[in-house]
Amino acid sequence: MSKVLLEVNELSTKYVTRFHEDVYAVDRVSLKVEEGKSLGIAGESGCGKSTLALSMMGYYFPPLHYISGDIYLDGNNITKMDPDVIRRKILGTEISYIPQAAMNALNPTQKILSFIQDVIWAHNPKATKEEIFNLAKERFTLLGLPESVLYKYPVELSGGMKQRTVIAVSVILGPKVLIADEPSSALDVTSQKMVIKMLVDLMESGFIKGMVFITHELPLLYNVTDDIMVMYAGQIVEKGTADEVVLDPLHPYSRGLMGSLIVPEEGMREQKLVAIPGAPPNLKDPPSGCRFAARCKYVIPQCTKMHTIEMQELGNGREYRCIFSEEELRKAYQNG
């Protein structure tokens, strides 16, 4: 087993609303990113994917609050660190984050080069302009971005180019782990492929050692990441390798997600799309027992009677959160 880069242990976080209500967005999530591996997180809107990404960095700002759990980055526990230290010493240099609206992350009034200067000066105030320019030029060439981008304003760049620039800037300080939150959701297929290629290149060339990739598009995750976790209502409901989760999902929710896939492949037209009925529960007051019970086809009374449903381990990192055993679930799926 190779070195574990990022380990999250039973992490729970919440949002506190204006009316002082708690919304439990991430509930006891555990995950591991090994060196040279990428982890995908899938789930529908509002399931807590993005909140998990923010929480994983150990830097909390209202309305997001930490409740419990530990985050180990390269063996160091960062949950107890001072937020200011985390901001200067961890973010950007150890762990980097590409937000969902990455295209709006650039400052419209600054040229890209001056933006990069600000990023670097925030971490290393002694860097000279020349050093920064050389570093930026070197990285941009390496990542297939033309040097001319450095002298441009964000408005002069296309959507795909802006996204690639943001990725290049976010890895400029050489972070070990990169968290990409829906990096390609606003792009068309061609630009999306370029962005993904860039991320895969970064991984393969060893620039970043581990990656967490968040998206609701399963075909994309399947092609990019080694492992996939499926999230539902703040909890992880299934974990496994990409092949296992996409081709042979165990949890009824993951199975439901796979039923809504659309890919341009032969036989797709004959298949019928199956949507999961209903909506996810309100996380202000999460239901006891299985959170998916209200939408599940295979629900039995016990599902909601237990206080919490624990993950069942099948070995090799394969886990799922359901009261049924593997055999019972497989039998139920066979009978439709």
Place this chain on the structure above:
Amino acid sequence: MDNGSGSCLKCIDLTKIYGMGRTKTLAVDHVSLEIHNKEIVSIVGESGSGKTTLAKLLLGLTEPTEGEIYFLGKKRDISTHKKRLEYWKNIQAIFQDPYSSYNIFRKIDDVLLDCINMRDGKNISREEKVHMMSEACRFVNMKFEELTNKYPFELSGGQMQRLMIARVFLLKPKILIADEPTSMIDACSRATILDMLLKLNAEEGTTLIFITHDIGLAYYLSQTVYIMKKGRIVESGTAEEVILHPKEAYTKRLISDVPKIREEWDLSTVVYSTE
């Protein structure tokens, strides 16, 4: 693809040029196509290929620079406001962003009532109208009782898009143009919305025109697919022909760019653009 029914919408050499002089942009370039009754058609292209402009031209929201549009075999006439309203009874649209599709000051009841009134419903009794509205809501798996006295922004994106379909159900237009109806919605609600649109086609016989960049979606839904590149239609044919056996290099590239499950997604061929 003729199902024994006639031409519904036809355009010949449709061209739209935006701007003038140095900023002149050719958005739609001599597009000719014919859409039959009850057909499901997809127009696929990258960002900036002119697909939304084509939709606007077909809807009569912008005037074409050149070319003609025939509706039900007759030349389309939307020269006056009255004629335009008459045309819009027959052709409706669902847009990408459900949040900007509604008037935020109007309640959901008013939105739906408008549709009934537009379809000569002025003499219908209040009870009958409520019945029609609840039927429309049932069509999209929503409950009218829960929607009364609410504003559209109190709904989720997927629900708003479904309400849009309920509007179309009440209006019963001949043609529905759906411009990226599911691109702001996650995969799960997407299946629901697509199924409702297909139901609209099957039960009401609405002709569907999908404008999308999602090739998987075009393949799943449509009978006929048109591929657009820089304002021109470069390839057309049945969904099987175009998507499983593409002829044009551009179509092949577009399809190879979509991540798939059973086939390998080759990243090594990617060339970084410099724009």
